[in-house]
Amino acid sequence: MRLSDNGQKVFEARYAQKNENGEIIETFEQAVFRLSRTAASVEDEENKVWEEKFSSVIGDLLFIPSTPIWANIGKPDRPWQPGACFVLAVEDSLDSMYQTLKETAAVFKSGGGVGYNFSTIRPKGALVQSTKGKASGVVELIKLYDASSNMVMQGGVRRGASMGILNVDHPEIIDFIKAKMDGSLTNFNISVGITDAFMEALENGEEWPLVFNGDTYESVSAIELWQLISNAAHACGDPGIIFIDRLQQYNPVPGNPLDCTNPCGEQPLSPGESCLLGSINLAKMINPDGQANFDLLASTVGTAIRFLDNLIDAAQYPLPLIEESTKATRKVGLGLTGLHDALIMAGLAYDSAEGREFAGQLTQYIQQQAHETSRELAKEKGCFPAWEESIFYPDDTRRNAACITIAPTGSVTAMAGCEGYGMEPIFAVAYTKNTNVAGDFEVFSPLFLDECKKHGVTEEVLAEVARQGTCQNVSGIPEDVARIFKGAQDIDNTDHILMQAEVQKYVENAVSKTINLPSTATPEVIEECYLMAYRLGLKGITVFRDGCKKGTVTVGKDKKEENTGSLNRGEILPRPISAHGITQRLDTGCGKIYLTVNYQPDSGKILETFITTGSDGGCLVYTEATSRLISLAIRGGIGVDKVIEQLTGTHSCPSYMLARGKGKGVSAGKSCASAIARKLAQLKKELDVQCNGGSQVLDDKKEDSLICEICGQELNRLEGCYVCNNCGFSKC
Structure with missing residues (x-):
């Protein structure tokens, strides 16, 4: 058991479990036994046998449970809440809206993400009979929920994440589509619920009625509405598309309507249901000869399904409704990670027909084994309580209404040691990594380097790969190597969608995947992606055009070094005679600190800093020393970006992490130093815009959402989430 x-x-x-001081008191091996012991505790007999089996597949990284399971299960100071995916109902009354908001906070606190379909909410401006006033509408309600997400950490690990869906016939659909184009709603993914009737109207070029409670508010062109969706996704990455009728078409319990998913779109659920997740590590399922080890895969799937099913009974639920609904259908979401690793090991290209066929075979086999295990568990322990209302009744006994989900796997992929997250291709064969000690350096895919070593690829050729960020069309890279080692941006969008469609055939829930597009992609390309997804039977689709949001790691060399002037070594500029200043408050593990940044108003150049503590605590000597050294470094010609790198790279502060673990609203970062670094970075960008590019001020939350909360590196978009290539942290 080694990571x-x-x-x-x-x-x-x-x-890892931590003590009251935030110090780690648990090894990985101990954590594995913690999970296994808890899952085995609900067995009527042979508890020790199952504990050992669970420990074996988890400890050997064959099966990796999801974040809430690792973070919660078996810990004495946490509720044993394993669910990652939740859906809650929102009704058209003030009481319901705020009751759901309260329930959401309970789910966030326990580590889950929540989806809502807001189509029951009356549109903006509609009459409210009880008060004779006008309704605030859907978008304003989402803003309320989004603001609340900033107040509650998901299990003390990350900000609450939500999915907001609005059906395409709602009168407020146009405002909803545009809702994220101004950079707001940073804690929400949004998707339009597309119906088959709308797709028919689109094909026929018809007008589309916007209706609420039977009343038609207006009619719009289906084509123009479709183009608006594509234009918004082109501009900011949202909204995505959920084919809402298709969710219900494949509903295992038709009497429980499905019109919503969890935040990343892979888990359709009825209101009140939750689902817990885990992933099979496909990189461990390939033999040295490139063939799949189906015996190992079968035994791992069987053990994993039993593990997840057991946790439904071992769990402590945030709300009675969620416990009742979850146990009624006993849905689990077994998925996969390292698909591209497996394809590379098998010598197959991600964007080839052979690669898709192999991926389909693996997914189909996982589904078959999962369903067979569910049947065996039903004979041993009984069917899920809603079985008689399900599509399986009366001939097909099942323990679980659904078994397979392809979910985002950012952190668990890092745990597993895979290069490909979930079913995504590797991000790139080479990218630039920023460190605070060694500076910037190029990172290569280990699988790529191993293959290059076998083919005798020279250092000069690798240097060219690093420069370009890709091995495509690089002289000296063998054709067979280039064919297999394509990063996400090297793969055509149609091949992304074809792979998702192949895997979706064998997934009764849905698939979380990002269709990566180059910055040059037009809105028309996005329209084509959406149409292709519908025609191929997908349940939903998310596209992400490179550059539509700030952030992401650097692929290839296209960096501008900061000009730090021409000071001689050891020369220090004098303090400015006068300057403009900005003061910002930061909330840390010990109390409040106040950061003042002085700058030149004409250029926006930062000149010096002052840091003081608030009345509620903090280390005055430390903050004063930090402030002086930052100012000295800047006046000595060291770029602010380099200062930020050094501060970001400090170790985690136990007080800071303890406060975050208790749900206190500390500023982003892992210590006072890294919090100061983040705020400096934000202010530097704002000053650059204010003084050099007009009056626009960058939104703090938008920028902060693209920075890793663990290591401070920038995030890139994968699987509908943002993932850190440095440490594996993910934010949905």
């Missing part, structure tokens, strides 16, 4: 360096970082930062 990679990155896997160990993720485990210690997010999952």
Whole structure:
């Protein structure tokens, strides 16, 4: 039981048990036994046998449970809440809206993400009979929920994440589509619920009625509405598309309507239901000869399904309704990670027909084995309580209404040591990594380097790969290597969608995947992606055009070094005679600190800093020393970006992490130093815009949402989430 360096970082930062001082008191091996012991405790007999089986598949990284399971299960100071996916109903009354908001806070606190379909909410401006006033509408309600998400950490690990869906026939659909184009709603993914009737109207070029409670508010062109969706996704990555009728078409319990998913779209659920997740590590399922080890895969799937099913009974639920609904259908979400690793090991290209066929075979086999295990568990322990209302009654006994889900796997992929997250291709064969000690350096895919070593690829050729960020069309890279080692941006959008469609055939729930598009992609390309997804039977689709949001790691060399002037070594500029200043408050593990940044108003150049503590505590000597050294470094010609790197790279502060674990509203970061660094970075960008590019001020939450909360590196978009290539942290 040994993790990679990155896997160990993720485990210690997010999952390891800590004492009251925030100090780690648990090893990875102990955590594995913690999970296994808890899951085995609900067995009527042979508890020890199952504990050992669960420990074997988890400890050997064959099966990796999801974040809430690692973070909660078996800990004496946490509720044993294993669910990652939740859906809650929102009705059209003030009481319901705020009751759901309260229930959401309970789910967030326990580590889950929540989806809502807001189509029951009357549109903006509609009459409210009880008060004779006008309704605030859907978008304003989502803003309320989004603001609340900032107040509650998901299990003390991350900000609450939500999915907001609005059906395409709602009168407020146009405002909903545009809702994220101004950079707001940073805690929400949003998707339009597309119906088959709308797709028919689109095909026929018809007008589309916007209706609420039987009243038609207006009619719009279906084509223009479709184009508006594509234009918004082109601009900011949202909204996504959920084919709402298709969710209900494949509903295992038709009497429980499905019109919503969890935040990343992979888990359709009825209101009140939850689902717990885990992933099979496909990189461990390939033999040295490139063939799949189906015996190992079968035994791992069987053990994993039993583990997840057991946790439904061992769990402590945030709300009675959720416990009742979850146990009624006993849905689990077994997925996969490292698909691209497996394809590379098998010598198959991600964007080839052979690669898709192999991926389909693996997914189909996982589904078959999962369903067979569910049947065996039903004979042993009984069917799920709603079985008689399900599509399986009366001939097909099942323990679980659904078994397979392809979910985002950011942190668990880092734990597993895979290069491909979930079913995504590797991000790139080479990218630039920022460190605070060694500066910037190029990171290569280990699988790529191993293959290059076998083919005798020279250092000069690798240097060119690093420069371009891709091995495509690089002289000296063998054709067979280039064919297999394509990163997400090297793969055509149609091949992304074809792979998702192939895997979706064998997934009764849904698939979380990002269709990566180059920055040059037009809105028309996005329209084509949406149409292709519908025609291929997908349940939903998310596209992400490179550059539509700030952030992401650097692929290839296209960096501008900061000009730090021409000071001689050891020369220090004098303090400015006069300057403009900005003061910002930061909330830390010990109390409040106040950061003042002085700058030149004409250029926006930062000149010096002052840091003081608030009345509620903090180390005055430390903050004063930090402030002086920052100012000295800047006046000595060291770029602010380099200062930020150094501050970001400090170790985690136990007080800071303890406060965050208790749900206190501390500023982003892992210590006072890293919080100061983040605020400096934000202010520097704002000053650059204010003084050099007009009056626009960057939104703090928008920028902060693209920075890793563990290591401070920038995030890139994968699986509908933002993932850190440095440490594996993910934010949905």
